[in-house]
Amino acid sequence: MPEKFTIEDLKSILRECAGEDEGVDLDSHILDTEFEELGYESLAIFETTSRIEREYGISLGDDALNEASTPRALLDIVNARLLSVA
């Protein structure tokens, strides 16, 4: 299991689970951009987080998801879970 979940990991999962909005460049500085602004609505986030949970063997919980409105927030939550599992 990788010890850290990076923005690159997240981008690759996002692309696979939800594609990429035409007006958005995921390779620009997106860490603090709201998922909604990146073109990802709740379904895209459910699909993405459920993939992260399965691939990394962690559980993110409903409340965590409500709070993770940006990539940085989601990375923080995932990495905190990874630490607590390890």
Added chain:
Amino acid sequence: MSRREVAITGIGVISPGGIGVPDFWRLLTEGRTATRLVTHFDPAPFRSRIAAEADFDPAAFGLGPQEIRRMDRAAQFGVVTAREAVTGSGLDMSTVDPGRVAVSVGSAIGASVGLEEEYRAASDDGRLDLLDENYAAKHLYNYFVPSSIVAEVAWAVGAEGHAAMISDGCTSGVDAVGYGCDLIREGSADIVIAGGTDAPITPITLACFDAIKATTPRNDDPEHASRPFDASRNGFVLGEGAAMFVLEEVEHARGRGAHIHAIVSGFAGRCNAYHMTGLKADGREMAEAIRVAMAEARVNPEDIDYINAHGSGTKQNDRHETAAFKRSLGDQAYRIPVSSIKSMIGHSLGAIGAIEVAASVLALEHDVLPPTANLHTPDPECDLDYIPVTAREQDTDTVLTVASGFGGFQSAMVLTAPGKDHA
């Protein structure tokens, strides 16, 4: 020439906690809930383990072993409720031209119980990428095409007019009734057996709603898990069942001295064109459907005595819907009692719209409004009169029922007591 009007002359219902119209109505007016931990299979692996299940024995309704094998559970519901509706209507099918009898059945997910079972058998529980046809049922095709449900209903009642399934997600049930009304009004049929059926309490359906966290995880309190309009609501509870009606051209019904339960005086559907599952907070498209349905029924907000809400108990739905009522009914929205029977019988997808038509018709007939169970702490954003907990007696001549479905469908129907229509 005056327009051809549509009467409801027969009703059949299978609902959780209420098989047949009398038991269904008793459950609703007593404000009891039929939600419980899933018993159809072991729900342990799922996030939401609650459902409103119908205790339905097809053999008790005269279905033979071959019919039971051939028909998916949703088809069995459809056939039994269609028979109840026809029997109750007093219609002697041998006296009508079968070519003038149409069938319009709403279902969101069709024969999915059978589809999942046959998938498991033919794939050895998913072990095989290529399924083995030798392990699938001979009648698999009946599950593959949900229109087989329509065929079963048509055979059961002897209809030979137009027959189709309307599958508009969770508005299917009310849309199928609306579709049937169109057939009568335009003259394609004199009688339509119309309604909705779904049997979605299956592992795949639980899993797909788990995946979008649409169903409530309140597993420790199943009886109080469905909480439309309550501040503590956190998702809907799956249900199952069916309601079917005999729709009949009014003069045809009067000509044979039939009892008319209600007149379907208006119907309209719109789409939000926004999202497959999401709703905008403003309720704009549902409001438009309500406005058009009221215009067709020639009623004003002042005339509406009761609203049977979609009220699924998800955060977004109940706000969306409240906004739609205010947008379409103005200040009258605060006067009109509203309730969600999903608080008691859960959300049976393509069936519930028709079951809610049944509840609306019974409210008209009995002058009793079913309550919203489990509503103790109203959401400040849902600030209408939702008839909390206890049924209410009230003179009722005109009812609005609405539905909202995945795919963006928004539908509204106006039902009027016979002799009280505003035409």
Added chain:
Amino acid sequence: MTPSAVVTGIGVTAPNGLGTKDYWAATLDGTSGIGRLTRFDPSGYPAQLAGEVPGFVAKEHLPSRLLPQTDHMTRLALVTADWALADAGVKPDQLDGYDMSVVTASSAGGFEFGERELQALWSKGSKYVSAYQSFAWFYAVNTGQISIRNGMQGPSAALVSDHAGGLDAIGQARRQIRKGTPLAVTGGVDGSLSSYGWISHLSSGQISTATDPDRAYLPFDASASGYVPGEGGALFVLEDEAAARQRGAEIYGRIAGYASTFDPRPGTGRPPALKRAITLALDDAGVTPGDVDVVFADAVAVPELDRQEADAINEVFGPRGVPVTAPKTMTGRLYAGAAPLDVAAALLAIRDSVLPPTVHSDPYPDYQLDLVTGTRGGPVRTALVVARGHGGFNSAVVVRSAR
């Protein structure tokens, strides 16, 4: 006066041609798109031929955001709708959303998508089921996705009646136009060429097990032994005629008549209801059998059903009384997409004054049909399209020239 509904745009995705132009050229040329299945390995199954849409690369046509949430047939449908709108010269973003409806037909939903999620559930567990399963598989998916992609908010629906559904959808779209919605996208694009879909097809007992693509699907032939399933279909822009003329739209033809009936329950001894669907559709269109220039047959290629269809046609038109054709011999049967593709062929036949052929079939004389076995010229003003669905669904549409 009841508004008339006309077709102003056609989109086609068919096994013998991606896009209307390729489909029609192949069809007039008698080129079949039936071949050995490539979407999964069919070696272990008794039937191995199908009509697959060639050369369709979804990401060339659709944004990547839509791909993870759509079944193959929904992708085909979205692109087919785009093409129909472009053909009609309609820009949906310039119209009021409530003035546009979507009415499509489906037979079995996004079946391949659903199969994948069933496998995820049963082989791995419920947490592996996609967030998109809740709508990607259900029957209303194409209507919903087309509505969202094009901002169409008018009264919309999905109809399901097996192979007959495509005509029922067109009938419902016409109803909405008559009730006041100026424009509707309608028809059907369908497909379930996955392993579970395949064994479901096989369970109908009507699938040809022949291995030679030229001998597999032979409706109205003495050696008829079932049909070949396919994928694809057609979608149309249907408009209120007055509005279409006002904007100077090119009109392919009018949906002049529609009717649908259901067969009696087996064992009652009552006659099949197909003939009644045909006569009701002709009546609805205000035409007589003599006005009809060609019949696009349902053509199941199951002897008993071919016999029933031939009888119905002969009872209405007289023996060899009307040219009958089944260009679906070049595509296979496309379920909810089948009849819309025939409606497209009928409209193009009207435009080009030509009758597309039925390939490979050697007409069985007993059926007494004038089967169009080679492309035939001749004015076409009125065409009848017939479709039937498993269990007893019969639907018929009359398409007429609007000139």
